[in-house]
Structures are given as C-alpha cells and as structure tokens.
Amino acid sequence: MCRGVKRTISWGLAFFLALSSSTLFPLVQTLGKGHLVGFVFAADGSTPVAGAVVVAKNVSTGALFQSTKTDGLGVFKVENLEAGIYALGVTSGQGNYNSQDLVGIKPDETAKITIALNTFERDAIEGAQAVAKEERERGESRVGRVVSYTQASKEALVLVERGLIQLGDRVRVKGKNVDFSQDVKLLKVQGVRVKMCLTGQQAFLPVLRPCATGDDVYVVCKRGVPPLFLAPLGLAAIVAGGASLVTLEEEEQVSPTKPSKIKS
Amino acid sequence: MKKVLSLAALAVLAVLQTAIYWNAHLLYQADDKTVDPAEKERILERAARIDPWNDLVYLELGRASFEVGAESLGEPRARDAAFDKSVRNLLKSIELNPGSAEAHFELAQSLQYLSYLSLPVPASYFEEYKKAAALTGHNSQVHAEVGKVLLSRWESLRPEEREFTLDILRKTLAGKDPERLQEVLEVWYLHVRDYAVVDRILPEDAEMARAYARFLGEKSLSLEAREKALSRAEFLDFISAKNELDKAQRGYEYYQSDEAASRVSSCLRFLRSIVFFQNLVREALIDPQEYAQVRKKAYLLLTEGRIEQTRSLADPDSSLEIYLALEDQPLAVAEFEKFLSERGFLGSDETSSSRPKDLQILALELSLDFKQNKYRDITKAGEALERSTFVIPDAARPYYARILGLVGDSYMKLDYLYEAEKAYLEALSASNGRLEDLMRIERCYERLNSEQKLAEVRREIDALLTPPAADLGRRYVEKARPARFDFVCDGQPLILTLTFEVSRPESRPLLTILWNDRVVHEAYAGGGSLSFSVSPVPGRNSLVLETVNEPLTLLKLERKRSAA
Numbered sequence: 001m002c003r004g005v006k007r008t009i010s011w012g013l014a015f016f017l018a019l020s021s022s023t024l025f026p027l028v029q030t031l032g033k034g035h036l037v038g039f040v041f042a043a044d045g046s047t048p049v050a051g052a053v054v055v056a057k058n059v060s061t062g063a064l065f066q067s068t069k070t071d072g073l074g075v076f077k078v079e080n081l082e083a084g085i086y087a088l089g090v091t092s093g094q095g096n097y098n099s100q101d102l103v104g105i106k107p108d109e110t111a112k113i114t115i116a117l118n119t120f121e122r123d124a125i126e127g128a129q130a131v132a133k134e135e136r137e138r139g140e141s142r143v144g145r146v147v148s149y150t151q152a153s154k155e156a157l158v159l160v161e162r163g164l165i166q167l168g169d170r171v172r173v174k175g176k177n178v179d180f181s182q183d184v185k186l187l188k189v190q191g192v193r194v195k196m197c198l199t200g201q202q203a204f205l206p207v208l209r210p211c212a213t214g215d216d217v218y219v220v221c222k223r224g225v226p227p228l229f230l231a232p233l234g235l236a237a238i239v240a241g242g243a244s245l246v247t248l249e250e251e252e253q254v255s256p257t258k259p260s261k262i263k264s
Numbered sequence: 265m266k267k268v269l270s271l272a273a274l275a276v277l278a279v280l281q282t283a284i285y286w287n288a289h290l291l292y293q294a295d296d297k298t299v300d301p302a303e304k305e306r307i308l309e310r311a312a313r314i315d316p317w318n319d320l321v322y323l324e325l326g327r328a329s330f331e332v333g334a335e336s337l338g339e340p341r342a343r344d345a346a347f348d349k350s351v352r353n354l355l356k357s358i359e360l361n362p363g364s365a366e367a368h369f370e371l372a373q374s375l376q377y378l379s380y381l382s383l384p385v386p387a388s389y390f391e392e393y394k395k396a397a398a399l400t401g402h403n404s405q406v407h408a409e410v411g412k413v414l415l416s417r418w419e420s421l422r423p424e425e426r427e428f429t430l431d432i433l434r435k436t437l438a439g440k441d442p443e444r445l446q447e448v449l450e451v452w453y454l455h456v457r458d459y460a461v462v463d464r465i466l467p468e469d470a471e472m473a474r475a476y477a478r479f480l481g482e483k484s485l486s487l488e489a490r491e492k493a494l495s496r497a498e499f500l501d502f503i504s505a506k507n508e509l510d511k512a513q514r515g516y517e518y519y520q521s522d523e524a525a526s527r528v529s530s531c532l533r534f535l536r537s538i539v540f541f542q543n544l545v546r547e548a549l550i551d552p553q554e555y556a557q558v559r560k561k562a563y564l565l566l567t568e569g570r571i572e573q574t575r576s577l578a579d580p581d582s583s584l585e586i587y588l589a590l591e592d593q594p595l596a597v598a599e600f601e602k603f604l605s606e607r608g609f610l611g612s613d614e615t616s617s618s619r620p621k622d623l624q625i626l627a628l629e630l631s632l633d634f635k636q637n638k639y640r641d642i643t644k645a646g647e648a649l650e651r652s653t654f655v656i657p658d659a660a661r662p663y664y665a666r667i668l669g670l671v672g673d674s675y676m677k678l679d680y681l682y683e684a685e686k687a688y689l690e691a692l693s694a695s696n697g698r699l700e701d702l703m704r705i706e707r708c709y710e711r712l713n714s715e716q717k718l719a720e721v722r723r724e725i726d727a728l729l730t731p732p733a734a735d736l737g738r739r740y741v742e743k744a745r746p747a748r749f750d751f752v753c754d755g756q757p758l759i760l761t762l763t764f765e766v767s768r769p770e771s772r773p774l775l776t777i778l779w780n781d782r783v784v785h786e787a788y789a790g791g792g793s794l795s796f797s798v799s800p801v802p803g804r805n806s807l808v809l810e811t812v813n814e815p816l817t818l819l820k821l822e823r824k825r826s827a828a
Contacts, residue, residue, distance in 0.1 A: 046482035059337045072770040083382045104380030112454045180299035208299045224338045240450030
C-alpha cells in the first residue's frame with residue numbers, strides 16, 4: 001500500500017515535470033491573462049503600416065509589453081497581458097506615437113483595436129516633445145495663458161507661449177480664483193476649428209468655468225497617465241475598440257416629473 | 265389639540281420643503297458651478313444627506329466618483345475606492361428611479377472599468393448597457409455607444425440580442441451622420457465583417473451608402489458589396505434627380521425662374537453623380553432610357569428657362585448644345601424650334617431679334633432642321649451660302665465649319681456623295697483639320713469606294729489619335745483624387761492596359777475606371793498592371809482613373825484594338 005502511494009507520487013511528480021517542460025505549460029501559465037490584437041493604419045485609417053510595434057503599459061503596475069511587428073496588413077498581437085487598463089504607444093520606422101486613449105484587457109479575452117497614426121506637422125513636433133517631457137517630469141506642462149474670457153460664449157482666448165495644445169488634451173487652468181481641469185474638445189483659431197494650436201498662436205477654447213486674463217494654462221497627464229514616449233512624432237488614435245470614457249452630451253427628458261441633468 | 269397638530273404638520277411640511285429646496289440647490293451647485301470632481305463629491309454627499317430620495321443626486325455622485333477614479337488610474341487604491349463608490353451611488357440612483365437610461369449607462373461604464381481591473385462587479389456591465397439602450401428615448405448618443413459595445417460582442421450575442429443591436433444601430437444611423445457611421449463601421453470591421461449586418465442598419469441615403477462603399481474600398485473588402493452600395497446610392501440619387509426636376513418644372517410654370525433654375529442645377533448634379541455602378545453588379549435599378557429622358561428634359565428646361573430670362577441665345581454652360589446633342593425626337597425638336605421662333609430668335613420676321621441673321625443662328629437653325637430630317641432645306645441653305653460673298657470672321661469659323669458639316673451630312677443622307685465630299689472638304693478647311701470632319705470624309709470615301717483617298721484620310725486621322733502607347737510621366741495619383749486624361753479615338757472598341765507602380769510590394773490598389781463618365785471597370789489590381797475594354801466614341805473621350813485605397817504612380821497607358 002505504502003509502495004503504491006509512493007509510486008503514485010513519483011508518477012505524479014514525473015508528469016508534473018514533463019508538463020512543465022513541455023509546450024503545453026505556457027498555455028497553463030497564460031490562463032487568466034488577456035491578449036490584444038488589432039491593426040495599425042496610417043493617418044488615412046486604411047493604409048496598413050508594416051513593421052510597427054505597439055507598446056502597452058499597465059497603468060496600475062507600470063509593466064511594459066511589446067507587440068509583434070505589424071505585418072503587411074498592419075496586424076499586431078500582444079499576448080499574455082495581465083488584466084487591467086493599458087496606455088498605448090506605437091513605434092514605427094518613422095518614429096514614436098503616443099496614444100491619448102486607453103485599452104481595457106480582461107482575463108481570457110482578446111481585445112481588438114484599430115489604431116491610426118497621425119503624424120504631427122513639422123513645426124508641431126518640437127512643441128509636442130517639450131510638453132511630453134514636462135508631463136513625464138512634473139505631471140504637467142505650462143503651455144500658455146488666458147488672454148481674455150468671453151462670458152457670453154464661455155470661451156477663453158488662450159495664447160500658446162510654448163509647446164502646443166491639441167484636441168483631446170487634458171488642460172488645467174490655474175489662476176488667483178480658479179483651478180480646474182478639463183478635456184479639450186474644441187479649438188478655434190480665427191473662427192476656424194483646428195486640431196492643434198502651436199506656439200505663438202491664440203485659440204478660443206470653451207472652458208467649464210469663468211477665468212481671468214493672465215490665468216496659466218497647463219497640459220496635464222490625461223487620466224493621471226504620463227505619455228509613453230518623450231519624443232513623439234505624432235498621435236496614435238484608437239479609432240475602434242479601446243476603453244473610451246463617454247460623457248453623455250445630449251439633453252434628454254428621462255422622467256416626466258424630474259428634469260434630466262445631463263451635462264451639456 | 266387640532267391646532268397644535270396642524271401647526272406641527274405645517275412645520276414638518278416646511279422642513280421637508282426646505283430640505284427639498286436645499287437638496288436641489290446643492291445639486292445645482294455641484295452640477296453647474298463646480299468642476300473639481302472631489303469637491304463635487306463633497307457637495308453632493310451633503311445633498312444626499314439632506315434629501316436621500318433624489319435619484320439625480322446619486323447619479324451625479326456616481327459620475328463624480330467615476331471621474332475621480334478615472335483621473336487616478338495610476339493609483340490603484342484611490343482608483344478602486346472611487347470606482348466602488350461610483351457603482352454604489354449609481355445603484356442607489358437606479359433603485360430610486362429604475363427608468364433612468366443615464367444611470368444605467370453610467371453604471372455600465374463604471375462596471376466595465378471594474379471588470380478590466382478584475383474588481384468584484386455587482387452586476388453585468390453588458391446587461392446595464394442593454395437596459396440603458398432599451399430605456400433611452402431619443403438619445404442617439406446612448407444608442408450609438410451601446411450599439412458599438414454590443415457590436416463588439418456580436419459573436420457571443422443571442423439571436424434576440426442581435427435583433428436588439430441592429431435595431432438600436434438602425435436608430436443611431438437614422439440621423440445620417442457620416443462620422444457616426446464611420447465609428448460603427450470601424451467596430452464592424454474589427455468584430456463582425458458580415459455584410460448583411462450593414463445592409464440592415466444602413467439608412468436609405470445616398471451619401472451614407474457612398475460612405476459605406478468608400479469604407480469597403482479603403483479597407484480592401486468585398487468589391488461586390490461596395491459596388492452594390494454604390495449602385496444603391498446612384499438609384500437614390502436618380503430618385504432625387506427626378507424629384508428636383510418635377511419641382512423645377514412646377515417652378516417654371518409658376519414663373520419662379522431662379523428657384524426652378526437652381527432645382528435643375530441640383531437635378532443635373534445628381535445625374536452627374538451617376539456613373540452606372542449597376543452595370544458592374546448586373547443590377548437594373550435605373551432604366552438607362554429613363555435616365556436619358558430625365559437628363560434631356562433637365563437640359564431643355566435649363567435652356568428654355570435661361571432663354572426666357574436673358575432673351576438671348578448665349579450658351580455659357582453649353583446646355584443648349586448638350587440638349588441638341590441628346591435630343592433625338594423630331595417632334596420635340598419641332599416644339600423647341602417653335603419656342604425659339606415665338607421669341608423671335610428664328611425665322612425671317614422683320615421684328616425678330618435674330619435680325620441680321622448670323623452664322624451662329626444659322627448653325628442652330630440647320631441643326632434643328634437636320635434633327636427633323638429636313639435635308640433638302642439644309643442643302644438649299646448650303647447652296648445659298650456657297651453663292652454668297654460672305655467674309656467669314658475668325659470668331660465665326662467654328663459655326664461655319666459646323667454648317668458645312670451639316671450640309672455634307674444632308675447630302676450624304678440624300679446620297680449626293682460628291683456634293684457631300686465637297687462640303688466636307690470645305691468644312692475641314694474651315695475647322696483647320698478637325699478630327700470629326702476628317703471622320704466624316706472617311707465615311708464619305710468609304711461609300712465612294714475611293715481606296716486611295718481613303719488611305720490618305722486615314723493616315724491623317726491616325727496622326728490625330730492618341731498614340732498606341734502613352735507615357736504617363738510617372739504621374740502620382742493620390743487616394744480619392746482622380747486623374748483625368750483625354751483620349752482621342754476613331755470609335756473602334758479598344759483594350760487599354762495601364763501600367764503603374766505601388767509603394768509596397770504587397771499592395772493591391774483598388775482602381776475605378778470611368779470612360780466617358782461611365783464606370784467601365786473596378787478591380788483590386790495586383791502585379792502593377794490592369795487591362796480593361798472600352799467602347800469609345802469617334803473623337804475625344806475622357807478617361808478617369810481613381811484609386812480608392814492607396815496611392816500609386818502611373819507609368820504607361822497602351823491601347824490596342826479589341827478583337828470584338
């Protein structure tokens with residue numbers, strides 16, 4: 001009987017050792033982990049970018065993961081990611097691209113995303129690099145000041161003194177009487193909607209609170225996550241998939257007796 | 265005792281009213297006056313303590329806590345606590361008002377984040393999204409966001425869930441917002457790729473169908489689905505063109521000329537957008553004869569409207585010329601001639617504004633006569649012109665050439681071949697060797713069996729044709745920026761071979777080829793070349809090349825006669 005037990009234990013041990021050295025073991029190890037697959041396209045959203053690498057950083061642990069190089073169709077794959085929320089960046093032959101969006105990974109699931117690489121204009125690269133550097137070092141980068149505030153339209157005219165402000169950035173307006181943060185959803189230069197405002201330019205920016213002439217404007221780390229690359233060549237926009245945060249914007253009468261409080 | 269009770273009741277009521285007022289005031293303070301989510305939380309917690317039955321306070325509190333969590337993703341402890349608080353408050357809000365679509369939506373978002381972070385979730389985010397969409401009235405943003413979430417889980421959806429998803433996506437796209445369609449299609453591309461799904465959610469709108477077709481082309485997906493979408497878009501444009509034409513006609517009847525002219529222009533814009541993709545997918549949505557009728561009528565209305573307004577035959581946009589080229593019914597031509605005569609442009613009336621008759625009007629008159637088979641009248645006019653001692657000014661030479669061409673054509677119809685030859689040769693001399701006149705002469709010599717002269721004129725024609733191999737000078741063609749070429753042909757069917765270069769070896773650019781404003785070929789072209797057949801008209805033809813998904817460099821265009 002005792003010999004039988006010993007034999008069983010020996011066989012069990014041998015089986016475990018065999019399993020651990022076999023190719024099956026990685027599968028056992030990956031249980032509970034998620035994967036990320038998707039496409040990397042150029043700015044037009046349809047031309048595949050080959051040879052790019054997607055870098056994913058777990059916002060909780062700081063762990064970095066790299067994808068395989070994208071193939072001719074722009075397909076990449078990152079395997080065995082811990083479940084969590086990830087900040088992304090893309091490294092291509094031309095340079096590095098930071099993403100302002102996040103991706104959620106669940107255990108035993110494969111998240112799919114599509115990324116479009118939007119390269120900055122030549123004169124925006126330097127500004128973007130300056131902002132990224134300060135965001136990494138201090139969590140925020142002072143980019144300009146409020147020139148004036150229009151009560152009627154709730155817009156601040158902001159002069160960009162260094163770096164740049166772009167759509168999707170999170171900005172902080174800090175002055176004697178105000179200190180608030182908000183996402184940049186609209187930028188207008190001389191009445192025309194623009195994607196970014198560069199050094200020396202003035203742009204109208206709708207703001208959540210009244211501010212005053214001279215208030216400082218900072219670009220801050222979005223969702224508390226600093227940019228992945230210090231010298232970005234552009235933005236990696238996640239056009240599908242990802243873990244977007246949606247703010248409902250339309251007015252809707254939800255209940256006939258209680259007025260809705262949806263943010264406008 | 266009664267009095268005391270009444271007073272006590274009043275006091276309770278007053279306290280309640282004050283609590284409700286103060287609660288609403290704090291909610292307003294938090295919502296409209298406060299930006300910092302942490303501060304918002306503090307104010308709303310006070311409001312909740314004062315009146316714990318207001319679901320909106322808990323909704324805002326849930327939102328604020330979620331915002332706090334989302335802003336501190338890098339700090340796990342604070343983040344998890346904030347998300348947990350957000351979920352608890354949103355659940356409380358739903359408990360107080362189960363019909364709130366917003367609360368379900370916000371809860372779904374919070375739960376989704378909790379599930380990413382492997383934190384315990386009290387409910388399924390997926391179910392909450394579904395509830396939000398089901399409870400939403402007209403809020404298309406909720407429909408759109410939930411629709412995308414559901415679409416991203418298409419494979420795992422039950423049949424009834426799929427129907428629900430299609431329903432909300434259909435509502436989402438009913439607004440015909442191309443950006444929203446693009447977002448939905450991106451998700452569809454990643455997770456679904458079933459064309460039947462898009463067919464069921466796409467609204468009946470030409471622009472949306474074109475946006476879908478463009479998406480399919482750009483992503484190098486099914487050519488058949490793309491061409492069907494384009495064919496559908498053209499059909500819808502054709503319906504719009506007919507509607508605009510009806511309105512234009514009514515406008516002219518009620519003397520609203522400007523409005524009517526703008527309607528006709530709009531009708532023509534719709535018609536110009538139709539290049540008959542239906543021919544590529546063997547569909548018959550638009551009857552080509554009806555299309556021709558509508559086009560002809562539009563040009564006639566435009567021409568008549570302008571003549572009425574300006575009292576002149578000036579034809580700045582060539583609508584008169586196009587109408588005459590399109591019109592093939594003698595009765596309709598007679599009607600138009602009557603219209604012109606009644607307004608004094610034609611005829612020998614002394615009071616007419618056409619006096620003194622010039623060559624432009626004579627050319628017009630003879631064109632109308634030719635369309636009405638009045639060949640003898642035309643030859644008589646030709647004889648009178650020959651006897652006259654006109655000095656033809658340079659500016660009038662094109663009209664003179666046209667008149668002589670019509671005279672020659674009329675002689676041909678009457679089988680007076682030598683007279684026709686003479687008129688054609690004069691026309692050729694007046695037009696400085698125009699291809700059309702050379703081809704008329706060629707037809708004349710064919711009937712005269714004049715071998716030697718025929719060979720001679722054919723050599724002259726060949727010299728004017730586009731060479732068999734045209735170097736395209738490495739012209740770079742960007743996506744959706746068509747390249748146009750003029751192609752001079754003798755009317756024989758041709759096979760054209762285009763040679764090009766692409767930026768990547770594995771590239772398969774999707775090329776759309778238009779010949780004389782009709783699509784003749786569309787294909788993913790690998791290997792750097794593409795051949796297609798065309799049926800040219802004698803003279804100038806237009807060739808348009810468009811690449812849908814990636815740029816290319818054009819090298820060469822070769823032509824050879826088709827065996828057919």
